[in-house]
Amino acid sequence: MKIILSICFLFAFVSCTSDSVTALEIREFEGAVCADCPKVRISIPEARENTILGKSVNTGIREEIIELLDFAQNKNAVDIPGAIDAFTEGFRNLQEEFPEELTGWEASVAGTRSYEDPFLLTIELETYIFTGGAHGYGATRYLNFDKKTGAELSGSELLKDPEAFSAFAERAFREKYDIPAGAPINSTGFMFEDNQFTLPENIGLSADAIVLHYNPYEVASYADGSLILEIPLEKGLAFLERSTK
Incomplete structure:
Protein backbone atom coordinates (compact mmCIF):
# COMPACT_ATOMS: atom_id res chain seq x y z
CA MET A 1 0.00 0.00 0.00
CA LYS A 2 1.26 3.46 -0.91
CA ILE A 3 0.77 6.61 1.12
CA ILE A 4 1.59 9.80 -0.77
CA LEU A 5 1.83 13.22 0.86
CA SER A 6 1.32 16.07 -1.55
CA ILE A 7 3.08 19.41 -1.24
CA CYS A 8 0.02 21.09 -2.70
CA PHE A 9 -1.93 22.93 -0.03
CA LEU A 10 -5.62 23.61 -0.44
CA PHE A 11 -6.52 27.25 0.06
CA ALA A 12 -9.92 28.26 -1.27
CA PHE A 13 -12.42 31.08 -1.20
CA VAL A 14 -10.16 33.55 0.64
CA SER A 15 -6.56 34.70 0.43
CA CYS A 16 -3.97 32.16 1.54
CA THR A 17 -2.60 34.73 3.95
CA SER A 18 -5.85 34.97 5.89
CA ASP A 19 -6.07 33.48 9.37
CA SER A 20 -9.62 32.36 8.56
CA VAL A 21 -8.37 29.62 6.24
CA THR A 22 -7.82 26.17 7.72
CA ALA A 23 -4.46 24.80 6.59
CA LEU A 24 -5.12 21.56 4.71
CA GLU A 25 -2.95 19.38 2.57
CA ILE A 26 -3.83 16.57 0.21
CA ARG A 27 -2.95 13.11 1.41
CA GLU A 28 -3.23 10.09 -0.83
CA PHE A 29 -3.51 6.38 -0.05
CA GLU A 30 -3.46 3.47 -2.47
CA GLY A 31 -4.09 -0.22 -2.04
CA ALA A 32 -1.51 -2.77 -3.10
CA VAL A 33 -1.24 -3.31 -6.86
CA CYS A 34 -1.40 -6.98 -7.81
CA ALA A 35 -3.47 -9.38 -9.88
CA ASP A 36 -5.68 -10.45 -6.97
CA CYS A 37 -5.91 -7.11 -5.17
CA PRO A 38 -8.90 -4.76 -5.19
CA LYS A 39 -8.32 -1.28 -6.56
CA VAL A 40 -8.30 1.36 -3.83
CA ARG A 41 -7.50 5.04 -4.30
CA ILE A 42 -8.06 7.71 -1.67
CA SER A 43 -7.28 11.41 -1.96
CA ILE A 44 -8.39 13.52 1.00
CA PRO A 45 -7.62 16.82 2.69
CA GLU A 46 -5.83 16.53 6.02
CA ALA A 47 -5.64 19.31 8.59
CA ARG A 48 -2.04 20.27 9.26
CA GLU A 49 -2.53 21.92 12.65
CA ASN A 50 -2.91 19.92 15.85
CA THR A 51 -5.88 21.95 17.05
CA ILE A 52 -9.33 20.91 18.22
CA LEU A 53 -10.67 21.75 14.76
CA GLY A 54 -7.81 19.96 13.00
CA LYS A 55 -8.32 16.82 15.07
CA SER A 56 -12.07 16.91 14.46
CA VAL A 57 -11.65 17.27 10.70
CA ASN A 58 -9.14 14.44 10.46
CA THR A 59 -11.19 12.18 12.72
CA GLY A 60 -14.41 12.85 10.80
CA ILE A 61 -12.85 12.06 7.44
CA ARG A 62 -11.04 9.00 8.78
CA GLU A 63 -14.23 7.56 10.29
CA GLU A 64 -16.11 8.00 7.01
CA ILE A 65 -13.43 6.06 5.12
CA ILE A 66 -13.25 3.30 7.74
CA GLU A 67 -17.03 2.87 7.56
CA LEU A 68 -16.87 2.64 3.77
CA LEU A 69 -14.00 0.15 3.50
CA ASP A 70 -14.30 -1.95 6.67
CA PHE A 71 -18.05 -2.30 6.21
CA ALA A 72 -18.09 -5.84 7.60
CA GLN A 73 -15.84 -4.82 10.52
CA ASN A 74 -13.50 -7.63 9.53
CA LYS A 75 -10.56 -6.04 11.28
CA ASN A 76 -12.14 -3.25 13.36
CA ALA A 77 -9.86 -0.81 11.56
CA VAL A 78 -8.73 2.28 13.44
CA ASP A 79 -7.00 4.11 10.60
CA ILE A 80 -7.13 4.41 6.81
CA PRO A 81 -4.34 1.89 6.05
CA GLY A 82 -6.13 -0.58 8.32
CA ALA A 83 -9.40 0.04 6.50
CA ILE A 84 -7.72 -0.63 3.15
CA ASP A 85 -6.30 -3.86 4.58
CA ALA A 86 -9.79 -4.86 5.77
CA PHE A 87 -11.25 -4.18 2.33
CA THR A 88 -8.50 -6.26 0.73
CA GLU A 89 -9.01 -9.09 3.21
CA GLY A 90 -12.76 -9.11 2.53
CA PHE A 91 -12.11 -9.44 -1.18
CA ARG A 92 -9.61 -12.27 -0.75
CA ASN A 93 -11.86 -14.19 1.63
CA LEU A 94 -14.67 -14.05 -0.92
CA GLN A 95 -12.22 -14.92 -3.69
CA GLU A 96 -11.30 -18.13 -1.89
CA GLU A 97 -14.94 -19.05 -1.49
CA PHE A 98 -16.07 -18.18 -5.03
CA PRO A 99 -12.92 -18.17 -7.19
CA GLU A 100 -14.75 -18.52 -10.51
CA GLU A 101 -17.56 -16.04 -9.90
CA LEU A 102 -15.89 -13.15 -8.17
CA THR A 103 -15.24 -9.93 -10.07
CA GLY A 104 -12.73 -7.33 -8.96
CA TRP A 105 -13.57 -4.98 -6.13
CA GLU A 106 -12.94 -1.26 -6.28
CA ALA A 107 -13.18 1.70 -3.91
CA SER A 108 -12.30 5.36 -4.21
CA VAL A 109 -12.65 8.50 -2.10
CA ALA A 110 -11.96 12.05 -3.26
CA GLY A 111 -12.24 14.83 -0.72
CA THR A 112 -12.24 18.59 -1.23
CA ARG A 113 -12.90 21.74 0.75
CA SER A 114 -16.23 22.93 -0.65
CA TYR A 115 -16.77 25.93 1.62
CA GLU A 116 -15.08 27.95 4.33
CA ASP A 117 -15.75 31.19 6.15
CA PRO A 118 -14.54 32.40 9.57
CA PHE A 119 -17.12 30.22 11.33
CA LEU A 120 -17.76 27.12 9.21
CA LEU A 121 -15.76 24.60 7.20
CA THR A 122 -17.38 22.10 4.84
CA ILE A 123 -15.57 19.08 3.41
CA GLU A 124 -17.12 17.20 0.50
CA LEU A 125 -16.33 13.51 0.06
CA GLU A 126 -17.13 11.75 -3.21
CA THR A 127 -17.10 8.00 -2.64
CA TYR A 128 -17.48 4.95 -4.87
CA ILE A 129 -17.47 1.29 -3.93
CA PHE A 130 -17.98 -1.87 -5.97
CA THR A 131 -18.07 -5.29 -4.33
CA GLY A 132 -19.80 -7.27 -7.05
CA GLY A 133 -23.31 -7.28 -8.44
CA ALA A 134 -24.84 -5.29 -11.24
CA HIS A 135 -23.17 -2.00 -10.38
CA GLY A 136 -21.21 -0.11 -7.79
CA TYR A 137 -22.49 2.64 -5.55
CA GLY A 138 -21.36 6.24 -5.63
CA ALA A 139 -22.33 8.72 -2.95
CA THR A 140 -21.53 12.20 -1.69
CA ARG A 141 -21.01 13.05 1.96
CA TYR A 142 -20.74 16.53 3.45
CA LEU A 143 -18.86 17.04 6.71
CA ASN A 144 -19.55 20.40 8.33
CA PHE A 145 -17.43 21.75 11.18
CA ASP A 146 -17.90 24.62 13.61
CA LYS A 147 -14.50 26.29 13.45
CA LYS A 148 -14.80 27.85 16.90
CA THR A 149 -15.60 24.64 18.81
CA GLY A 150 -14.31 22.01 16.38
CA ALA A 151 -17.66 20.20 16.57
CA GLU A 152 -18.90 18.30 13.55
CA LEU A 153 -22.39 19.55 12.70
CA SER A 154 -25.25 17.55 11.29
CA GLY A 155 -27.38 19.06 8.56
Missing part, protein backbone atom coordinates in the same frame (compact mmCIF):
# COMPACT_ATOMS: atom_id res chain seq x y z
CA SER A 156 -30.08 20.10 11.03
CA GLU A 157 -27.47 21.70 13.30
CA LEU A 158 -26.55 24.05 10.47
CA LEU A 159 -30.05 25.48 10.54
CA LYS A 160 -31.74 27.93 12.86
CA ASP A 161 -35.17 26.46 12.15
CA PRO A 162 -35.01 23.10 10.31
CA GLU A 163 -38.79 22.98 9.96
CA ALA A 164 -38.97 26.39 8.27
CA PHE A 165 -36.05 25.55 6.01
CA SER A 166 -37.66 22.22 5.09
CA ALA A 167 -40.82 24.03 3.98
CA PHE A 168 -38.72 26.45 1.93
CA ALA A 169 -36.70 23.59 0.41
CA GLU A 170 -39.83 21.63 -0.46
CA ARG A 171 -41.14 24.53 -2.53
CA ALA A 172 -37.79 24.73 -4.33
CA PHE A 173 -37.74 20.94 -4.84
CA ARG A 174 -41.24 20.92 -6.29
CA GLU A 175 -40.34 23.74 -8.65
CA LYS A 176 -37.15 22.06 -9.86
CA TYR A 177 -38.75 18.65 -10.40
CA ASP A 178 -42.13 19.88 -11.70
CA ILE A 179 -44.28 18.60 -8.83
CA PRO A 180 -47.56 20.56 -8.54
CA ALA A 181 -47.95 22.43 -5.26
CA GLY A 182 -51.13 20.60 -4.28
CA ALA A 183 -50.02 17.11 -5.33
CA PRO A 184 -48.42 14.48 -3.05
CA ILE A 185 -44.64 14.75 -3.12
CA ASN A 186 -44.39 11.23 -4.59
CA SER A 187 -46.97 11.88 -7.31
CA THR A 188 -44.32 12.02 -10.05
CA GLY A 189 -42.40 8.92 -8.98
CA PHE A 190 -40.27 9.91 -5.99
CA MET A 191 -40.07 7.67 -2.94
CA PHE A 192 -40.17 9.90 0.13
CA GLU A 193 -41.14 7.92 3.22
CA ASP A 194 -44.83 8.27 4.12
CA ASN A 195 -45.21 10.53 1.07
CA GLN A 196 -43.80 13.44 3.08
CA PHE A 197 -40.96 15.68 1.94
CA THR A 198 -37.84 15.42 4.10
CA LEU A 199 -34.43 17.04 3.96
CA PRO A 200 -31.61 14.76 2.78
CA GLU A 201 -29.05 13.15 5.04
CA ASN A 202 -26.42 15.31 3.37
CA ILE A 203 -26.57 19.08 3.63
CA GLY A 204 -23.46 21.13 2.97
CA LEU A 205 -22.26 24.42 1.59
CA SER A 206 -20.50 25.33 -1.62
CA ALA A 207 -19.05 28.70 -2.54
CA ASP A 208 -22.44 30.03 -3.56
CA ALA A 209 -25.15 27.65 -2.32
CA ILE A 210 -26.58 25.48 0.41
CA VAL A 211 -26.48 22.05 -1.20
CA LEU A 212 -29.12 19.42 -0.50
CA HIS A 213 -27.78 16.13 -1.85
CA TYR A 214 -29.99 13.04 -2.01
CA ASN A 215 -27.81 10.03 -2.76
CA PRO A 216 -29.07 7.17 -4.96
CA TYR A 217 -31.90 5.16 -3.35
CA GLU A 218 -32.55 7.86 -0.75
CA VAL A 219 -35.74 9.20 -2.34
CA ALA A 220 -35.57 7.80 -5.88
CA SER A 221 -34.41 4.74 -7.79
CA TYR A 222 -30.77 4.01 -8.57
CA ALA A 223 -31.44 4.84 -12.22
CA ASP A 224 -32.38 8.37 -11.21
CA GLY A 225 -28.94 8.90 -9.69
CA SER A 226 -28.29 11.61 -7.14
CA LEU A 227 -30.80 14.42 -6.76
CA ILE A 228 -29.18 17.77 -6.03
CA LEU A 229 -30.99 20.89 -4.95
CA GLU A 230 -28.94 24.06 -4.55
CA ILE A 231 -30.32 26.96 -2.54
CA PRO A 232 -28.42 30.16 -3.46
CA LEU A 233 -26.63 31.56 -0.44
CA GLU A 234 -28.30 34.94 -0.79
CA LYS A 235 -31.62 33.17 -0.21
CA GLY A 236 -30.41 30.58 2.26
CA LEU A 237 -28.13 32.49 4.64
CA ALA A 238 -31.07 33.62 6.76
CA PHE A 239 -31.75 29.96 7.61
CA LEU A 240 -28.21 29.16 8.76
CA GLU A 241 -27.21 28.98 12.42
CA ARG A 242 -24.08 31.12 12.22
CA SER A 243 -22.27 32.29 15.35
CA THR A 244 -20.56 35.66 15.07
CA LYS A 245 -19.39 35.91 18.70
Whole structure:
Protein backbone atom coordinates (compact mmCIF):
# COMPACT_ATOMS: atom_id res chain seq x y z
CA MET A 1 0.00 0.00 0.00
CA LYS A 2 1.26 3.46 -0.91
CA ILE A 3 0.77 6.61 1.12
CA ILE A 4 1.59 9.80 -0.77
CA LEU A 5 1.83 13.22 0.86
CA SER A 6 1.32 16.07 -1.55
CA ILE A 7 3.08 19.41 -1.24
CA CYS A 8 0.02 21.09 -2.70
CA PHE A 9 -1.93 22.93 -0.03
CA LEU A 10 -5.62 23.61 -0.44
CA PHE A 11 -6.52 27.25 0.06
CA ALA A 12 -9.92 28.26 -1.27
CA PHE A 13 -12.42 31.08 -1.20
CA VAL A 14 -10.16 33.55 0.64
CA SER A 15 -6.56 34.70 0.43
CA CYS A 16 -3.97 32.16 1.54
CA THR A 17 -2.60 34.73 3.95
CA SER A 18 -5.85 34.97 5.89
CA ASP A 19 -6.07 33.48 9.37
CA SER A 20 -9.62 32.36 8.56
CA VAL A 21 -8.37 29.62 6.24
CA THR A 22 -7.82 26.17 7.72
CA ALA A 23 -4.46 24.80 6.59
CA LEU A 24 -5.12 21.56 4.71
CA GLU A 25 -2.95 19.38 2.57
CA ILE A 26 -3.83 16.57 0.21
CA ARG A 27 -2.95 13.11 1.41
CA GLU A 28 -3.23 10.09 -0.83
CA PHE A 29 -3.51 6.38 -0.05
CA GLU A 30 -3.46 3.47 -2.47
CA GLY A 31 -4.09 -0.22 -2.04
CA ALA A 32 -1.51 -2.77 -3.10
CA VAL A 33 -1.24 -3.31 -6.86
CA CYS A 34 -1.40 -6.98 -7.81
CA ALA A 35 -3.47 -9.38 -9.88
CA ASP A 36 -5.68 -10.45 -6.97
CA CYS A 37 -5.91 -7.11 -5.17
CA PRO A 38 -8.90 -4.76 -5.19
CA LYS A 39 -8.32 -1.28 -6.56
CA VAL A 40 -8.30 1.36 -3.83
CA ARG A 41 -7.50 5.04 -4.30
CA ILE A 42 -8.06 7.71 -1.67
CA SER A 43 -7.28 11.41 -1.96
CA ILE A 44 -8.39 13.52 1.00
CA PRO A 45 -7.62 16.82 2.69
CA GLU A 46 -5.83 16.53 6.02
CA ALA A 47 -5.64 19.31 8.59
CA ARG A 48 -2.04 20.27 9.26
CA GLU A 49 -2.53 21.92 12.65
CA ASN A 50 -2.91 19.92 15.85
CA THR A 51 -5.88 21.95 17.05
CA ILE A 52 -9.33 20.91 18.22
CA LEU A 53 -10.67 21.75 14.76
CA GLY A 54 -7.81 19.96 13.00
CA LYS A 55 -8.32 16.82 15.07
CA SER A 56 -12.07 16.91 14.46
CA VAL A 57 -11.65 17.27 10.70
CA ASN A 58 -9.14 14.44 10.46
CA THR A 59 -11.19 12.18 12.72
CA GLY A 60 -14.41 12.85 10.80
CA ILE A 61 -12.85 12.06 7.44
CA ARG A 62 -11.04 9.00 8.78
CA GLU A 63 -14.23 7.56 10.29
CA GLU A 64 -16.11 8.00 7.01
CA ILE A 65 -13.43 6.06 5.12
CA ILE A 66 -13.25 3.30 7.74
CA GLU A 67 -17.03 2.87 7.56
CA LEU A 68 -16.87 2.64 3.77
CA LEU A 69 -14.00 0.15 3.50
CA ASP A 70 -14.30 -1.95 6.67
CA PHE A 71 -18.05 -2.30 6.21
CA ALA A 72 -18.09 -5.84 7.60
CA GLN A 73 -15.84 -4.82 10.52
CA ASN A 74 -13.50 -7.63 9.53
CA LYS A 75 -10.56 -6.04 11.28
CA ASN A 76 -12.14 -3.25 13.36
CA ALA A 77 -9.86 -0.81 11.56
CA VAL A 78 -8.73 2.28 13.44
CA ASP A 79 -7.00 4.11 10.60
CA ILE A 80 -7.13 4.41 6.81
CA PRO A 81 -4.34 1.89 6.05
CA GLY A 82 -6.13 -0.58 8.32
CA ALA A 83 -9.40 0.04 6.50
CA ILE A 84 -7.72 -0.63 3.15
CA ASP A 85 -6.30 -3.86 4.58
CA ALA A 86 -9.79 -4.86 5.77
CA PHE A 87 -11.25 -4.18 2.33
CA THR A 88 -8.50 -6.26 0.73
CA GLU A 89 -9.01 -9.09 3.21
CA GLY A 90 -12.76 -9.11 2.53
CA PHE A 91 -12.11 -9.44 -1.18
CA ARG A 92 -9.61 -12.27 -0.75
CA ASN A 93 -11.86 -14.19 1.63
CA LEU A 94 -14.67 -14.05 -0.92
CA GLN A 95 -12.22 -14.92 -3.69
CA GLU A 96 -11.30 -18.13 -1.89
CA GLU A 97 -14.94 -19.05 -1.49
CA PHE A 98 -16.07 -18.18 -5.03
CA PRO A 99 -12.92 -18.17 -7.19
CA GLU A 100 -14.75 -18.52 -10.51
CA GLU A 101 -17.56 -16.04 -9.90
CA LEU A 102 -15.89 -13.15 -8.17
CA THR A 103 -15.24 -9.93 -10.07
CA GLY A 104 -12.73 -7.33 -8.96
CA TRP A 105 -13.57 -4.98 -6.13
CA GLU A 106 -12.94 -1.26 -6.28
CA ALA A 107 -13.18 1.70 -3.91
CA SER A 108 -12.30 5.36 -4.21
CA VAL A 109 -12.65 8.50 -2.10
CA ALA A 110 -11.96 12.05 -3.26
CA GLY A 111 -12.24 14.83 -0.72
CA THR A 112 -12.24 18.59 -1.23
CA ARG A 113 -12.90 21.74 0.75
CA SER A 114 -16.23 22.93 -0.65
CA TYR A 115 -16.77 25.93 1.62
CA GLU A 116 -15.08 27.95 4.33
CA ASP A 117 -15.75 31.19 6.15
CA PRO A 118 -14.54 32.40 9.57
CA PHE A 119 -17.12 30.22 11.33
CA LEU A 120 -17.76 27.12 9.21
CA LEU A 121 -15.76 24.60 7.20
CA THR A 122 -17.38 22.10 4.84
CA ILE A 123 -15.57 19.08 3.41
CA GLU A 124 -17.12 17.20 0.50
CA LEU A 125 -16.33 13.51 0.06
CA GLU A 126 -17.13 11.75 -3.21
CA THR A 127 -17.10 8.00 -2.64
CA TYR A 128 -17.48 4.95 -4.87
CA ILE A 129 -17.47 1.29 -3.93
CA PHE A 130 -17.98 -1.87 -5.97
CA THR A 131 -18.07 -5.29 -4.33
CA GLY A 132 -19.80 -7.27 -7.05
CA GLY A 133 -23.31 -7.28 -8.44
CA ALA A 134 -24.84 -5.29 -11.24
CA HIS A 135 -23.17 -2.00 -10.38
CA GLY A 136 -21.21 -0.11 -7.79
CA TYR A 137 -22.49 2.64 -5.55
CA GLY A 138 -21.36 6.24 -5.63
CA ALA A 139 -22.33 8.72 -2.95
CA THR A 140 -21.53 12.20 -1.69
CA ARG A 141 -21.01 13.05 1.96
CA TYR A 142 -20.74 16.53 3.45
CA LEU A 143 -18.86 17.04 6.71
CA ASN A 144 -19.55 20.40 8.33
CA PHE A 145 -17.43 21.75 11.18
CA ASP A 146 -17.90 24.62 13.61
CA LYS A 147 -14.50 26.29 13.45
CA LYS A 148 -14.80 27.85 16.90
CA THR A 149 -15.60 24.64 18.81
CA GLY A 150 -14.31 22.01 16.38
CA ALA A 151 -17.66 20.20 16.57
CA GLU A 152 -18.90 18.30 13.55
CA LEU A 153 -22.39 19.55 12.70
CA SER A 154 -25.25 17.55 11.29
CA GLY A 155 -27.38 19.06 8.56
CA SER A 156 -30.08 20.10 11.03
CA GLU A 157 -27.47 21.70 13.30
CA LEU A 158 -26.55 24.05 10.47
CA LEU A 159 -30.05 25.48 10.54
CA LYS A 160 -31.74 27.93 12.86
CA ASP A 161 -35.17 26.46 12.15
CA PRO A 162 -35.01 23.10 10.31
CA GLU A 163 -38.79 22.98 9.96
CA ALA A 164 -38.97 26.39 8.27
CA PHE A 165 -36.05 25.55 6.01
CA SER A 166 -37.66 22.22 5.09
CA ALA A 167 -40.82 24.03 3.98
CA PHE A 168 -38.72 26.45 1.93
CA ALA A 169 -36.70 23.59 0.41
CA GLU A 170 -39.83 21.63 -0.46
CA ARG A 171 -41.14 24.53 -2.53
CA ALA A 172 -37.79 24.73 -4.33
CA PHE A 173 -37.74 20.94 -4.84
CA ARG A 174 -41.24 20.92 -6.29
CA GLU A 175 -40.34 23.74 -8.65
CA LYS A 176 -37.15 22.06 -9.86
CA TYR A 177 -38.75 18.65 -10.40
CA ASP A 178 -42.13 19.88 -11.70
CA ILE A 179 -44.28 18.60 -8.83
CA PRO A 180 -47.56 20.56 -8.54
CA ALA A 181 -47.95 22.43 -5.26
CA GLY A 182 -51.13 20.60 -4.28
CA ALA A 183 -50.02 17.11 -5.33
CA PRO A 184 -48.42 14.48 -3.05
CA ILE A 185 -44.64 14.75 -3.12
CA ASN A 186 -44.39 11.23 -4.59
CA SER A 187 -46.97 11.88 -7.31
CA THR A 188 -44.32 12.02 -10.05
CA GLY A 189 -42.40 8.92 -8.98
CA PHE A 190 -40.27 9.91 -5.99
CA MET A 191 -40.07 7.67 -2.94
CA PHE A 192 -40.17 9.90 0.13
CA GLU A 193 -41.14 7.92 3.22
CA ASP A 194 -44.83 8.27 4.12
CA ASN A 195 -45.21 10.53 1.07
CA GLN A 196 -43.80 13.44 3.08
CA PHE A 197 -40.96 15.68 1.94
CA THR A 198 -37.84 15.42 4.10
CA LEU A 199 -34.43 17.04 3.96
CA PRO A 200 -31.61 14.76 2.78
CA GLU A 201 -29.05 13.15 5.04
CA ASN A 202 -26.42 15.31 3.37
CA ILE A 203 -26.57 19.08 3.63
CA GLY A 204 -23.46 21.13 2.97
CA LEU A 205 -22.26 24.42 1.59
CA SER A 206 -20.50 25.33 -1.62
CA ALA A 207 -19.05 28.70 -2.54
CA ASP A 208 -22.44 30.03 -3.56
CA ALA A 209 -25.15 27.65 -2.32
CA ILE A 210 -26.58 25.48 0.41
CA VAL A 211 -26.48 22.05 -1.20
CA LEU A 212 -29.12 19.42 -0.50
CA HIS A 213 -27.78 16.13 -1.85
CA TYR A 214 -29.99 13.04 -2.01
CA ASN A 215 -27.81 10.03 -2.76
CA PRO A 216 -29.07 7.17 -4.96
CA TYR A 217 -31.90 5.16 -3.35
CA GLU A 218 -32.55 7.86 -0.75
CA VAL A 219 -35.74 9.20 -2.34
CA ALA A 220 -35.57 7.80 -5.88
CA SER A 221 -34.41 4.74 -7.79
CA TYR A 222 -30.77 4.01 -8.57
CA ALA A 223 -31.44 4.84 -12.22
CA ASP A 224 -32.38 8.37 -11.21
CA GLY A 225 -28.94 8.90 -9.69
CA SER A 226 -28.29 11.61 -7.14
CA LEU A 227 -30.80 14.42 -6.76
CA ILE A 228 -29.18 17.77 -6.03
CA LEU A 229 -30.99 20.89 -4.95
CA GLU A 230 -28.94 24.06 -4.55
CA ILE A 231 -30.32 26.96 -2.54
CA PRO A 232 -28.42 30.16 -3.46
CA LEU A 233 -26.63 31.56 -0.44
CA GLU A 234 -28.30 34.94 -0.79
CA LYS A 235 -31.62 33.17 -0.21
CA GLY A 236 -30.41 30.58 2.26
CA LEU A 237 -28.13 32.49 4.64
CA ALA A 238 -31.07 33.62 6.76
CA PHE A 239 -31.75 29.96 7.61
CA LEU A 240 -28.21 29.16 8.76
CA GLU A 241 -27.21 28.98 12.42
CA ARG A 242 -24.08 31.12 12.22
CA SER A 243 -22.27 32.29 15.35
CA THR A 244 -20.56 35.66 15.07
CA LYS A 245 -19.39 35.91 18.70
